[in-house]
Amino acid sequence: MVTETKTGLDKDTIEIIKATVPVLEEHGAEITKVFYQRMFENHPELKNIFNQTNQRKGDQSKALADTVYAAAYHIDQLETIIPTVKQISHKHKSLNIKPEHYPIVGKYLLLAMKEVLGDAANADVLDAWERAYGVIASVFIEIEKNMYKEMTDTVGGWTDFRNFKVTKKVKESDVITSFYLEPADNNPFPAFQPGQYITVKAEIEGEPHVHLRQYSLSCAPDEGYYRISVKREDAINHLPAGIVSNYLHENLDTGSILPITAPSGDFVLDQTDNRPLVLMSGGVGLTPMISMLESVVKQQPERKVFFVHAAQSSNVHAMRDAVKEISEKHSQVSSYVIYDRPSNEDKLMKNHDKEGYIDEQWIKSVIPTNDASFYFCGPAPFMRAMYRVLKGFGVDDNDINYEFFGPASSITAG
Numbered sequence: 001m002v003t004e005t006k007t008g009l010d011k012d013t014i015e016i017i018k019a020t021v022p023v024l025e026e027h028g029a030e031i032t033k034v035f036y037q038r039m040f041e042n043h044p045e046l047k048n049i050f051n052q053t054n055q056r057k058g059d060q061s062k063a064l065a066d067t068v069y070a071a072a073y074h075i076d077q078l079e080t081i082i083p084t085v086k087q088i089s090h091k092h093k094s095l096n097i098k099p100e101h102y103p104i105v106g107k108y109l110l111l112a113m114k115e116v117l118g119d120a121a122n123a124d125v126l127d128a129w130e131r132a133y134g135v136i137a138s139v140f141i142e143i144e145k146n147m148y149k150e151m152t153d154t155v156g157g158w159t160d161f162r163n164f165k166v167t168k169k170v171k172e173s174d175v176i177t178s179f180y181l182e183p184a185d186n187n188p189f190p191a192f193q194p195g196q197y198i199t200v201k202a203e204i205e206g207e208p209h210v211h212l213r214q215y216s217l218s219c220a221p222d223e224g225y226y227r228i229s230v231k232r233e234d235a236i237n238h239l240p241a242g243i244v245s246n247y248l249h250e251n252l253d254t255g256s257i258l259p260i261t262a263p264s265g266d267f268v269l270d271q272t273d274n275r276p277l278v279l280m281s282g283g284v285g286l287t288p289m290i291s292m293l294e295s296v297v298k299q300q301p302e303r304k305v306f307f308v309h310a311a312q313s314s315n316v317h318a319m320r321d322a323v324k325e326i327s328e329k330h331s332q333v334s335s336y337v338i339y340d341r342p343s344n345e346d347k348l349m350k351n352h353d354k355e356g357y358i359d360e361q362w363i364k365s366v367i368p369t370n371d372a373s374f375y376f377c378g379p380a381p382f383m384r385a386m387y388r389v390l391k392g393f394g395v396d397d398n399d400i401n402y403e404f405f406g407p408a409s410s411i412t413a414g
Helices: 011-019 021-042 044-048 052-057 059-073 078-094 101-120 123-152 243-251 283-299 320-329 344-349 360-366 380-392
Strands: 162-171 176-183 197-202 211-216 226-231 257-260 277-282 305-311 333-339 373-377 400-402
Touching: 011 021, 011 059, 011 123, 021 044, 021 059, 021 101, 059 078, 059 123, 078 123, 078 197, 101 123, 176 243, 176 257, 197 226, 197 243, 211 226, 211 243, 211 283, 226 243, 226 283, 277 283, 277 380, 283 305, 283 320, 283 373, 283 380, 305 320, 305 360, 320 333, 360 380, 373 380, 380 400
Parallel strands: 277 305, 277 373, 305 333, 373 400
Antiparallel strands: 162 176, 162 257, 176 226, 197 211, 197 257
């Protein structure tokens, strides 16, 4: 007699899926690479949704491989990966992923498994994965359905893209520019949670498809506008210049129209916590930290805040004066600046508190306790370094909050 688990899958199916875990661990990246190739060959319109830069770099393939591996490993306890599903679903909501996209993904994922694994992906394996994918997809679809409903039920909320107008453009550093956005239709729009992001749609002349990019909101909610602070990505080494960031810097001016999605994301400030708050950022990773900083001084004026930012030098240090002004105005805030390549002027003017990098010894010297709530964001190497620093400081995992820009990655890798 065949019995089913609470996932709706019979035990034979679950055993087959779990038996494929070692294979996925070994060949997952190759499977997902082939998956994207075949899917885009047959559905080129999906290039309007998926970030092609991440495709070229391989980041998206690795992120999908990790997700498939986790789903297979936990197929009999899918509730274990619900936090990861919700995080991905926020990104899906921001990209307007719909239920009709899931059968397409399932079809080409199975075809990629067959192409890469050959005879190892026999009929029983593919049948089991087809059933398992249906269950996994249904979890995503249900969570995303609720997210879309929650947004449309919010005053001023919307789904898909909505035109916003650039009301102000401010150069924050040599490489970062802020864009202040308000609805082009002048109708209400919702607040957001500090740390969330929006997706912008760039339709660039000469480009074969639409480009979507996600940018953190860099202001406090309820300001009467959204603000994104965008780093211009220049060509470096083997990587080309950022298509969308350069487009925004060069082509968007006051009065320009920019289609965006409603705010999304679960990397948000917990304002029910009254313990000390430590906000740590590297480079453009300061954008969600600025939103959290501006929010906490308004909403929690008694809460102690430590704002720690690392950059190469003052030339690329955005919003330095704004943070300085906040820390001078609000005694609850202590701010620190670390430059790893300070200019001669930086050294002369003493624009920074430390030269080099944030390390465990220095953190212990400026943060009086590890019983605090820690948030950090920045380039992947910075993120992994901060995680090691905080673990060395004895910070509990429940108090460590972070978000990678772009596809999810491992905080302990490298």
